[in-house]
Amino acid sequence: MREWLFDVFRERPWWMSAVMIFCAYMAFIYMPWDLFVKPVEVDQEVWFGILFTGAWAKILAVPHWFVYAAAVYGFRRRRSWMAFWAPAYAAQVAFGLYLWTALETGGFSGVIVGLFPALPMIALTWAFWTNRDYFDPKPLALKARYGDWALVTGASAGIGTALARQIAADGMNVVLSARREDRLRSLAAELEREYEIETRIVVADLGEVGGAAGLAEAVADLDVGLLVNNAGLGYAGRFDLLDGERLRRLVTVNCEAPLVLTHALVQGMRERGRGGVLFTGSVAGRQPLPLHAVYAATKAFDAQLGEALWAELRASNIDVLVLEPGTVETEFQEVAGEIPHRGADADQVAALGLRSLGEQPSVIAGWFNWIRANAAYRLTTRPILALVAGHHMAKQTPEELR
Ligand SMILES: NC(=O)c1ccc[n+]([C@@H]2O[C@H](COP(=O)([O-])OP(=O)(O)OC[C@H]3O[C@@H](n4cnc5c(N)ncnc54)[C@H](OP(=O)(O)O)[C@@H]3O)[C@@H](O)[C@H]2O)c1
Incomplete structure (x- = not known):
């Protein structure tokens, strides 16, 4: 509890x-009471100096609630907006x-006379304005935090390539791993040329039994301080047709490989x-997620593993993050x-992940995804969620595989 308070x-x-504490009080205690308990006839809301009463006050309490909740989140996570x-x-x-x-x-x-009650809020406006740098994204300084070497799996495409580029841009040497060697070679050449860092290529099939252990072995001589378990794949369709x-192999790449690599490399980080x-x-x-059942299950595994390790390893100064x-x-x-x-965009998702590492146990990319994931999870039952998700997934799945 003390650690959590320190973090906050x-x-x-x-x-x-x-x-922030005032906003949290408004978001979690006052506004729910105002909206659901306070009688309509005595309700009042003020927006831009205009007083609203009755039903209008009730309606406007909803955006007011949102404003306070967003502020708590914005203060807590140092959001740039x-x-x-x-x-x-x-x-x-x-x-x-x-x-x-x-x-x-x-x-x-x-x-x-109007100036007197307004003065404290004018002072607060000024204080927020002059301290706006607090909400600027901090420099990553990955090398200072984690050391010389990073390992990125799934570096040959998509989010993995973006992560490798941004880690290299921050000055860390990068081990690039995937199956497609040609892609890794051209990325390695680009990173060495652009950022004057060292790279190592390890071609590994993480779907093979022993693939992840082989990769861990291939980097055993390096002090890998940042491990990016990114390689992964999906396989859409009705379970019995797949x-x-x-x-x-999908389960091996998405679950076993991160488990084996994390277990192998965390020992050195702890030391x-x-x-x-x-x-x-x-x-x-x-x-x-019907029609993506196994994929969703593997990503639930990654989330549970990652968030638990976040709590386990923080005392050893090891940051863990699940990028969602x-x-x-x-x-x-x-x-x-x-x-x-x-x-x-893969670059934006990668940037969010690297920025959030060390700040929180997990981060969902995109406000709409955040609302959808949280609203769905908290406001509905799991059977309803499964049925709605299945309906949504059907639109993304070829007819012959539904
Ligand atoms: N794109 C999305 O919509 C989305 C959404 C949420 C989460 N994700 C997650 O993001 C991660 C990266 O995916 P992406 O979107 O960047 O997809 P991507 O463009 O298909 O890249 C996947 C990467 O994983 C590597 N990989 C796949 N199978 C492998 C194997 N058997 N052995 C070693 N490496 C393997 C691929 O390299 P090779 O083919 O060269 O081996 C590639 O570098 C995955 O974990 C995925 O689950 C993606």
Whole structure:
């Protein structure tokens, strides 16, 4: 509990923490009471200095609730949009207080008297504005945090390539692993040329029995301080129609390989007193997913493993993160045999993962995915979730495999 409190309050100025606590009180206690318990006839809401009562107050309580909840999240996770929204919100409260008092007092004295109640909020607006750097993404400094070498699996395509590029750009040497050697060679040449770092290529099939152990062996002479368990694949379709051997290999790549590699490399990280492990999970791991049943199950495994290790290893100064993207535009859909559909940008997803490592146990890429995953998980039952998810997945699955 002490550690958690330290995590929540570290690095932020005290007055910002006080505002965050106030926002948490509003989001978790006051606004639910205001919305669900307070009688409509006595309800009041103020927006931009305008007073709303009755049903309008009830309706406007919903966005108000959202504002406070978003603020708690923004303070806690140092989201960049807070740099503008925190001073903007404080400024509109200051404006409201000024307008009210000025109009109530009336005349020229109102113009002056209105300033007094508004002054604390004007000061807060100024404080947020001058401290807006707090919400700027911090430099990664991966090399300083984890050491000279990173290992990225699944580096030959998609999110893995993006992760390898960003890690190299931050100055770490990178071991690039996958099956397609030509892709790894051209990426290695690019990284060495662009960022003046060292690379090593390890061609490994992580679907083979012993594939991950062979990869661990091939990097045993390096102090790998950052492990990126990214290699993975899907296989869409109705369970009984799918090829059993391909499903087994999928489980080996998505679950066994990260397990074996993490187990092998975490020993050295513990001895050196620092390290980082990133698992590329998926929002698919948050729920049962008919027509992608095995894939979702493997990503649930990655999420559970990663979040548990986050708690286990933090005392050893080893950061663990599960990066949970929704759909990303990579080769994934083609490999999985899905009907093509739009998705997020791999570079942005990779950047989110590296930025969040050391900040939290898991991160969902994209606010819509976040809302969907959390709303679905918390507001419905698992059977309903499975049926709705199955309906959604049918649109992405070729007819002959439904
Ligand atoms: N794209 C999405 O919509 C999405 C969404 C959520 C999560 N994810 C997760 O993100 C990760 C990366 O996927 P991606 O979207 O970047 O897909 P991708 O473009 O298909 O890349 C997959 C990578 O994994 C490697 N890989 C696949 N099977 C392998 C095997 N048997 N042995 C060694 N390496 C293997 C591939 O390399 P080779 O083929 O050269 O071996 C490739 O580098 C996966 O864990 C995936 O589950 C993807």
